[in-house]
Amino acid sequence: MSIRVAIAGPRGKMGAEAVHTVMKHAKMELVAVLDYKEVGHTLADLEMFPASYTAPIFTDMHELVEATAPDVLVDLTNPHAVYHHTKEALNLNVRPVIGTTGFTDAQLEELSALANEKELGCIIAPNFAIGAILMMKFAKEAAKYLPDVEIIEMHHDQKLDAPSGTGVKTAQMIQEVRAQKMQGHPEEKETIEGARGADFDGMRIHSVRLPGLVAHQQVLFGGDGQLLTIRHDSLNRNSFMSGVAFCVEEVMKMDQLVYGLENII
Numbered sequence: 040m041s042i043r044v045a046i047a048g049p050r051g052k053m054g055a056e057a058v059h060t061v062m063k064h065a066k067m068e069l070v071a072v073l074d075y076k077e078v079g080h081t082l083a084d085l086e087m088f089p090a091s092y093t094a095p096i097f098t099d100m101h102e103l104v105e106a107t108a109p110d111v112l113v114d115l116t117n118p119h120a121v122y123h124h125t126k127e128a129l130n131l132n133v134r135p136v137i138g139t140t141g142f143t144d145a146q147l148e149e150l151s152a153l154a155n156e157k158e159l160g161c162i163i164a165p166n167f168a169i170g171a172i173l174m175m176k177f178a179k180e181a182a183k184y185l186p187d188v189e190i191i192e193m194h195h196d197q198k199l200d201a202p203s204g205t206g207v208k209t210a211q212m213i214q215e216v217r218a219q220k221m222q223g224h225p226e227e228k229e230t231i232e233g234a235r236g237a238d239f240d241g242m243r244i245h246s247v248r249l250p251g252l253v254a255h256q257q258v259l260f261g262g263d264g265q266l267l268t269i270r271h272d273s274l275n276r277n278s279f280m281s282g283v284a285f286c287v288e289e290v291m292k293m294d295q296l297v298y299g300l301e302n303i304i
């Protein structure tokens with residue numbers, strides 16, 4: 040039996056890729072999409088999709104679920120919408136696979152409790168690309184030996200959240216193994232605000248936004264007379280799609296929330 044998938048944000052850069060991925064997948068059926076405004080009755084009404092894409096477009100999640108009974112909601116929208124979408128999906132017994140970034144810690148805790156209570160799988164994946172997951176795992180390992188670390192994440196200039204979800208997740212994974220440490224000179228002063236980047240538990244995260252970039256990150260470790268750089272580059276959004284498909288299949292077997300693909304690969 041195929042997995043019934045709904046996608047929120049189908050006209051976006053990631054959402055459109057995910058639509059193609061699900062449409063091509065032998066074990067999945069795209070039953071509906073969720074947009075925030077009326078743009079047509081089905082995907083075929085949109086110029087960006089072929090006439091054979093007949094999944095209906097909804098603007099209300101309750102109506103979507105009632106009419107099309109999806110198993111999984113893939114959310115690729117924005118930081119303002121995603122928390123509500125995830126909560127609504129869980130309350131409607133639909134398993135969320137969330138690629139959208141920008142959750143607060145409190146939101147993650149609340150959604151985790153809700154998924155547990157409903158005994159429903161939910162995956163929140165700051166990055167779906169296997170290379171990025173490996174970069175984070177390797178960075179966590181390196182931080183045990185080289186605790187002085189700075190993260191430079193680089194993205195296209197249409198990105199809404201900073202630091203990136205991947206940058207924050209990397210810092211959280213490093214925090215698990217690194218003794219707390221305030222880096223840099225104790226008396227350093229920024230003569231221009233923000234010059235030293237965001238402060239996460241004494242580590243610095245720097246966010247670059249430029250046209251031409253897709254999604255890139257370097258994790259820099261400094262030691263005595265040496266520097267280690269771990270770098271990942273997503274050169275296109277197809278790099279995320281095998282991760283999306285993997286999550287849609289995995290979430291069907293789960294009964295709780297998982298934050299980060301490193302926990303299930």
Ligand SMILES: NC(=O)C1=CN([C@@H]2O[C@H](COP(=O)(O)OP(=O)(O)OC[C@H]3O[C@@H](n4cnc5c(N)ncnc54)[C@H](O)[C@@H]3O)[C@@H](O)[C@H]2O)C=CC1
Pocket residue numbers: 047048049050051052053054073074075115116117118120137138139140141164165166167168204279
């Ligand atoms: N986890 C991962 O591997 C990746 C995550 N992302 C994240 O995915 C999200 C989307 O990224 P992009 O596709 O680049 O952005 P985008 O701006 O191209 O697309 C977002 C889409 O969401 C739609 N949207 C906004 N509010 C909505 C709502 N309430 N309901 C339904 N649709 C709504 C917009 O119309 C737009 O089409 C971002 O949070 C980004 O950080 C992006 C790439 C990889």
Ligand SMILES: O=C(O)C1=N[C@H](C(=O)O)C[C@H](O)C1
Pocket residue numbers: 140165166167194195198199202203204205206253254255
């Ligand atoms: O907005 C993006 O593009 C990306 N967002 C995610 C993030 O915030 O880490 C994943 C990837 O970096 C691309």
